[in-house]
Amino acid sequence: MSEEQLIEPPASVDADRITDAVFERIGGHPEQWALFLDIDGTLLDLAPTPDEIVVPEALPDHLRRISGRMGGALALVTGRALPYADALFRPHHFPLAGLHGAEMRAADGRMIFATPTPEFEAIKAALVREAKNLPGVLIEDKGAAVAAHYRLAPQYEALLERRMRHYVQEAGPGWALQLGKMVFEIRPARASKGDAVERFMQEAPFTDRLPLAIGDDLTDESMFAVANARGGHSIRVGHAEATTCAQSRAVSPTYIRSALAMIAA
Numbered sequence: 349m350s351e352e353q354l355i356e357p358p359a360s361v362d363a364d365r366i367t368d369a370v371f372e373r374i375g376g377h378p379e380q381w382a383l384f385l386d387i388d389g390t391l392l393d394l395a396p397t398p399d400e401i402v403v404p405e406a407l408p409d410h411l412r413r414i415s416g417r418m419g420g421a422l423a424l425v426t427g428r429a430l431p432y433a434d435a436l437f438r439p440h441h442f443p444l445a446g447l448h449g450a451e452m453r454a455a456d457g458r459m460i461f462a463t464p465t466p467e468f469e470a471i472k473a474a475l476v477r478e479a480k481n482l483p484g485v486l487i488e489d490k491g492a493a494v495a496a497h498y499r500l501a502p503q504y505e506a507l508l509e510r511r512m513r514h515y516v517q518e519a520g521p522g523w524a525l526q527l528g529k530m531v532f533e534i535r536p537a538r539a540s541k542g543d544a545v546e547r548f549m550q551e552a553p554f555t556d557r558l559p560l561a562i563g564d565d566l567t568d569e570s571m572f573a574v575a576n577a578r579g580g581h582s583i584r585v586g587h588a589e590a591t592t593c594a595q596s597r598a599v600s601p602t603y604i605r606s607a608l609a610m611i612a613a
């Protein structure tokens with residue numbers, strides 16, 4: 349047996365082949381598809397802190413061109429706060445769901461806002477105070493959601509999870525704990541990314557199209573389920589070992605960006 353035969357192909361090879369075929373179908377018939385894109389870890393490489401992400405220069409224009417080819421049926425669906433996510437792709441504005449689906453700007457510009465209650469503001473303040481004693485832990489205040497990041501301080505993962513479970517209970521039934529990549533978040537319980545995709549699909553220009561949902565994290569699983577149920581397709585970006593209901597895989601945001609660049613061209 350040659351050395352080459354001894355090396356196992358990466359698990360993602362077949363999955364990427366399927367993913368290639370999906371992008372080819374969309375490129376060939378953009379009018380039949382609706383595209384739902386997660387941001388961190390899907391369009392953008394993960395960074396050590398939330399504000400250190402880099403938006404590759406060509407990406408906003410590529411998204412704009414694809415959106416044009418798809419008759420506007422491209423939406424961003426993110427855990428970020430809506431204004432933050434929006435600013436990333438300036439000067440373009442796409443239909444957008446923020447805070448894991450709790451706030452939205454529909455294709456016609458209509459807004460759904462999520463407002464923090466005074467009790468939730470108090471919880472955020474307590475969390476900020478507590479994090480001062482946990483060096484490296486970053487608290488991201490997103491208005492009606494809050495994220496506690498431990499990427500720079502993994503030693504606090506267990507402690508932080510306990511504290512976030514405590515705070516979400518204190519916040520009451522209107523709030524939910526969202527696990528993510530080196531982050532614990534408290535977000536409004538009433539909506540998910542799946543709900544957001546479902547809402548977009550009720551309205552033009554998304555109706556009667558096949559949804560393709562692309563994401564990399566637990567929060568994206570609900571939009572994969574909606575895309576699958578509607579006969580579309582779902583792609584999970586990243587390591588093959590994560591359990592997912594996505595129909596195919598892609599290795600990295602770099603892969604996703606180059607596939608999108610091809611459709612844009």
Ligand SMILES: O=P(O)(O)OC[C@H]1O[C@H](O[C@H]2O[C@H](CO)[C@@H](O)[C@H](O)[C@H]2O)[C@H](O)[C@@H](O)[C@@H]1O
Pocket residue numbers: 386387388389390393394395396397398399401425426427428429488490495497499528529530531533565567
């Ligand atoms: O739904 P997404 O668009 O994927 O947003 C999910 C969360 O992404 C951000 O945190 C993650 O990315 C950071 C930058 O790469 C990284 O430092 C962090 O460890 C990740 O968890 C964002 O800060 C959160 O608000 C989003 O909910």
